[in-house]
Amino acid sequence: MNGPLSAPGAPAGSSPPPPVPQPAGVPILRLGDVLVTGLLNELDDKSAVAFTEELTTRIVGDAARGVLIDISRLEVIDSFVARTLMELTTMARLLGARVIVAGMRPAVAITLVELGLQLTGVETALNAEAGLLALGWQQMPRPSGEAPRDSLR
Amino acid sequence: MSTSETSVRDGLLEALREREQEIADRWVRLQLEQSTLDTDMNEHELREEADLLISALRTGLASDVPVERLVTSQHELRRTVIELSLRRARAGATPTATSLAVLSLKEVLLEAMQHTTRDTAELFSAAVLVNRLLDAAGALSFETYVEGREEIIQRQSRQLMELSTPVVRLWHHVLAVPLIGTLDTARTQVVMENLLQGIQDHEAKVAIIDITGVPAVDTAVAQHLMHTVNAVRLMGADCVISGIRPPIAQTIAQLGIDLSTILTRATLADALAAAVHLTDQPSVSGSYSPAGP
Amino acid sequence: MTLYDEQLTRSAGLGPQRSPVRAGSATYSVSSEEDLLTVRHAVRAATVEAGFGLVDQTRIVTAASELARNAYIHGGGGSLTIEQLRQPPQQGGRRGLRLTVRDEGPGIPDLESALTDGFTTGAGLGHGLGGAQRLMHEFSVHSTTGEGTTVVVTRWNGR
Numbered sequence: 038m039n040g041p042l043s044a045p046g047a048p049a050g051s052s053p054p055p056p057v058p059q060p061a062g063v064p065i066l067r068l069g070d071v072l073v074t075g076l077l078n079e080l081d082d083k084s085a086v087a088f089t090e091e092l093t094t095r096i097v098g099d100a101a102r103g104v105l106i107d108i109s110r111l112e113v114i115d116s117f118v119a120r121t122l123m124e125l126t127t128m129a130r131l132l133g134a135r136v137i138v139a140g141m142r143p144a145v146a147i148t149l150v151e152l153g154l155q156l157t158g159v160e161t162a163l164n165a166e167a168g169l170l171a172l173g174w175q176q177m178p179r180p181s182g183e184a185p186r187d188s189l190r
Numbered sequence: 191m192s193t194s195e196t197s198v199r200d201g202l203l204e205a206l207r208e209r210e211q212e213i214a215d216r217w218v219r220l221q222l223e224q225s226t227l228d229t230d231m232n233e234h235e236l237r238e239e240a241d242l243l244i245s246a247l248r249t250g251l252a253s254d255v256p257v258e259r260l261v262t263s264q265h266e267l268r269r270t271v272i273e274l275s276l277r278r279a280r281a282g283a284t285p286t287a288t289s290l291a292v293l294s295l296k297e298v299l300l301e302a303m304q305h306t307t308r309d310t311a312e313l314f315s316a317a318v319l320v321n322r323l324l325d326a327a328g329a330l331s332f333e334t335y336v337e338g339r340e341e342i343i344q345r346q347s348r349q350l351m352e353l354s355t356p357v358v359r360l361w362h363h364v365l366a367v368p369l370i371g372t373l374d375t376a377r378t379q380v381v382m383e384n385l386l387q388g389i390q391d392h393e394a395k396v397a398i399i400d401i402t403g404v405p406a407v408d409t410a411v412a413q414h415l416m417h418t419v420n421a422v423r424l425m426g427a428d429c430v431i432s433g434i435r436p437p438i439a440q441t442i443a444q445l446g447i448d449l450s451t452i453l454t455r456a457t458l459a460d461a462l463a464a465a466v467h468l469t470d471q472p473s474v475s476g477s478y479s480p481a482g483p
Numbered sequence: 484m485t486l487y488d489e490q491l492t493r494s495a496g497l498g499p500q501r502s503p504v505r506a507g508s509a510t511y512s513v514s515s516e517e518d519l520l521t522v523r524h525a526v527r528a529a530t531v532e533a534g535f536g537l538v539d540q541t542r543i544v545t546a547a548s549e550l551a552r553n554a555y556i557h558g559g560g561g562s563l564t565i566e567q568l569r570q571p572p573q574q575g576g577r578r579g580l581r582l583t584v585r586d587e588g589p590g591i592p593d594l595e596s597a598l599t600d601g602f603t604t605g606a607g608l609g610h611g612l613g614g615a616q617r618l619m620h621e622f623s624v625h626s627t628t629g630e631g632t633t634v635v636v637t638r639w640n641g642r
Contacts, residue, residue, distance in 0.1 A: 081516040143386035144541040146421040152614040162426040
């Protein structure tokens, strides 16, 4: 936990605090062979590195074939966050998982393009649902043998 | 002059105080009779306006600001005249009608003065003073009106820009923006923002930009169009451009933009067919893979 | 309607103080990760105050984020100043926001390539300068080797 920084967007109220410290504030949820996670506005260097590490560990550990990163809460994507997303995508692909980044806000998309960043190699989807659909999640008979450890909200 | 001015001011002030109701009523009636108004303001609104102006004139005359600078320098009076003009500008009155309406108050004031004095010299001085005062007010209202009108024009042109770039839903999950007329940077940006917002609102999978009605684009606009295509993809939708005419194709080619990554169609109909085909496929967009069949 | 009235009133030169070019400024330190977040929040609040639309807000906050991160990572820390601007009525009376980012780091030896950096490589972090330049209306950078870098960017509110 990086102190007060992760507080604003962290899952609040109903869900109990995560048992394991969550570096980037968003838990990684497993649905079948797909991992679902997100990014928060307050992403700093340390938590970005920690998050990348955790996600890659989980891809290998859970034998995930797909990763959905929900970024609908991101109000700003600067080159640092963009690079983090691109690196995550590349690493996941090397580990055999397909990454889809879902839910980019219109203003963020315009700004990112004007900034000159195309998120090369990153697949995008309109929202988490569309992303999961693309990852073939609806074909799974049931989420998984094991109950999800965390919920997104 | 200063002593006589003071006494004339006092006289006018007295008339305004004693005959406030009468002056206001008379002015409102005069405006309605003269049909110089040409606004949709009703009698009640005019009456309110009259009360405000008369009260401001009283405050102004009671101050020690010289009459020639009264309207421009006395805060309350100046503000009242400006507000009156802006209100009428919004109600659709012409600047001439607005300043004529202000000037018609002269007549009413002079009539009122006739009730307080019969002295010709005094009446003449009063006429000079009333003239100066209300000429300044008429000029200020004209000036304000023009400035206010400018604002309205600017606002309307912004609204027109929004109107001229409608985002329409053509099919399930398919949006289109038919662009007509010359594109400049400002308008292209509005298009881009509206389109992306539309994609989010309608959960669209494909956005068609139809530029059949665009005669030519400059390099900045071509660049914006390409930005739009890229931004649409970042949001997870696909973009089809239809109706690219030869001169525009030339501009795009000269920019060195790789058209192979952009799905283009000759007509809006072809683009719609392509879009419908795309929506049958998994809705993922990647900037590394060329869109299209 | 009230906002519109304000615009009209302003254009008529009615405001008590007539068109100060600078309507207020604040300076923030940029010397830690926490500072980067603080600065982003402050810039966001300033864009809202200046009446910018959502897309412009995002542009300005993103530019601020790029420049502040530069000052922190490449310049070893520095400061960011936010200024509210207003043009004189005869020039359109638009509002604007100016950001000045200073550091006392090693400076940028090759400004020209720093400005094209982010655009050509895309993936690289570059200096974020080119990106910030494209997001803002006015851009100037001053850098002296061994003494530091100052970047000044401005965006006007066109709406």
